Amino acid sequence: MKQSKLISISGPYGFLKVIAWVFLILFAGRFVVKDALPYFGMDPNVLGRYWDLKWWLIGHVSGGLLALVIGPFQFWKAFRNKYLKLHRWMGRFYLSAIVIGTISSTYLAWTAALAIHWTWAFALQGLAFAWICTAAMAYRAILQRKIEQHREWMIRSYVVTFAFVSFRFLDELPFVQSLGSFIEHAPTSIWVSWVIPLFITEMVLQWNKK
Numbered sequence: 349m350k351q352s353k354l355i356s357i358s359g360p361y362g363f364l365k366v367i368a369w370v371f372l373i374l375f376a377g378r379f380v381v382k383d384a385l386p387y388f389g390m391d392p393n394v395l396g397r398y399w400d401l402k403w404w405l406i407g408h409v410s411g412g413l414l415a416l417v418i419g420p421f422q423f424w425k426a427f428r429n430k431y432l433k434l435h436r437w438m439g440r441f442y443l444s445a446i447v448i449g450t451i452s453s454t455y456l457a458w459t460a461a462l463a464i465h466w467t468w469a470f471a472l473q474g475l476a477f478a479w480i481c482t483a484a485m486a487y488r489a490i491l492q493r494k495i496e497q498h499r500e501w502m503i504r505s506y507v508v509t510f511a512f513v514s515f516r517f518l519d520e521l522p523f524v525q526s527l528g529s530f531i532e533h534a535p536t537s538i539w540v541s542w543v544i545p546l547f548i549t550e551m552v553l554q555w556n557k558k
Contacts, residue, residue: 369420372510376416379513386410401460403450411449411481412512418442419506439490442481446509450480464531471535475542479508502554507549 387392387409390402398405418438421427428435457472486501516526519537527533 353354373420376513379516380413383516384413398460401456404455407452408449408456411445413454414445415442415449415509419509422502443487446479446483450476467535471538473487475511475538478542482508503553504546504549507545513542514545
């Protein structure tokens with residue numbers, strides 16, 4: 349009997365994958381509500397030193413949020429197979445969101461961030477570079493009809509996208525806060541939030557390859 353389901357937990361790791369996605373969605377949801385959405389209120393007290401650069405900040409945050417929300421749907425195999433055309437359009441929106449987010453974050457890196465310290469600006473630029481490059485490689489792979497490479501680069505891309513969530517969590521930990529001032533720990537937190545997860549991701553992707 350043929351059966352179509354949008355959600356499947358079949359396979360030895362199916363249930364664990366569902367649990368992992370639920371955790372990531374809740375983890376990201378906390379970041380969205382607590383750290384991202386308040387910026388859209390256009391409150392000078394919330395925007396602080398970003399007030400004069402608020403539209404660049406909104407562009408950066410909007411791009412990140414859109415990519416963060418679209419990502420899980422792109423990895424949802426049953427949804428992708430059933431709504432392939434929608435999957436393709438969502439992929440275009442995902443890439444566009446990252447382009448907007450990268451341009452905005454690059455401008456912010458060499459204005460607001462540079463005003464704090466060059467190491468902070470460089471760390472933000474490093475993340476922006478990884479963000480756009482992984483997305484661009486995923487796009488290039490699908491144009492060449494290299495489906496498996498596209499899937500792998502999309503995974504890498506979303507790991508980098510999720511770095512914005514990881515950074516906020518990591519940088520607020522009491523242990524990290526105890527390491528010194530913002531400029532003493534924040535640049536390192538940015539690098540750690542995407543370099544280590546991306547390294548682990550690469551190990552997983554390559555583990556069973558021949």
